[in-house]
Amino acid sequence: MQEYYLCPACAKRIAIKSGRMNIGPKQRYKCKNQQCGIKFSFDKEFQYPNKPTIELIVEVIGQKKRELDKSLLKIKENKAQLKKLNQEFNKEKAHLQNLINKQNELLAKQ
Ligand SMILES: [Zn+2]
Numbered sequence: 849m850q851e852y853y854l855c856p857a858c859a860k861r862i863a864i865k866s867g868r869m870n871i872g873p874k875q876r877y878k879c880k881n882q883q884c885g886i887k888f889s890f891d892k893e894f895q896y897p898n899k900p901t902i903e904l905i906v907e908v909i910g911q912k913k914r915e916l917d918k919s920l921l922k923i924k925e926n927k928a929q930l931k932k933l934n935q936e937f938n939k940e941k942a943h944l945q946n947l948i949n950k951q952n953e954l955l956a957k958q
Pocket of ligand 1: 855856857858859860879880881884885
């Protein structure tokens with residue numbers, strides 16, 4: 849009787865045993881889902897798509913978290929830059945206001 853295994857890519861229990869991996873004596877499986885059809889092994893030393901579903905999920909979540917951390921860091925950097933620009937602008941504005949005040953004083957004296 850044909851035994852079926854859970855495919856780590858499409859999560860359907862329709863994968864069957866399909867010979868051995870090229871490297872080592874690991875059992876290879878093939879997904880019978882026509883839209884998927886990947887070959888995989890449940891050995892951890894193999895890269896995606898050979899990892900079991902739970903490891904894939906953990907990896908995807910980890911990747912998403914790293915991306916989020918990176919964009920948060922970028923937002924923080926942008927905020928700091930904006931703050932600096934704002935400070936420079938305010939300094940420049942104060943300087944210009946000072947010049948205008950002095951000029952007005954001079955004009956008033958004439
Ligand atoms: Zn599949």
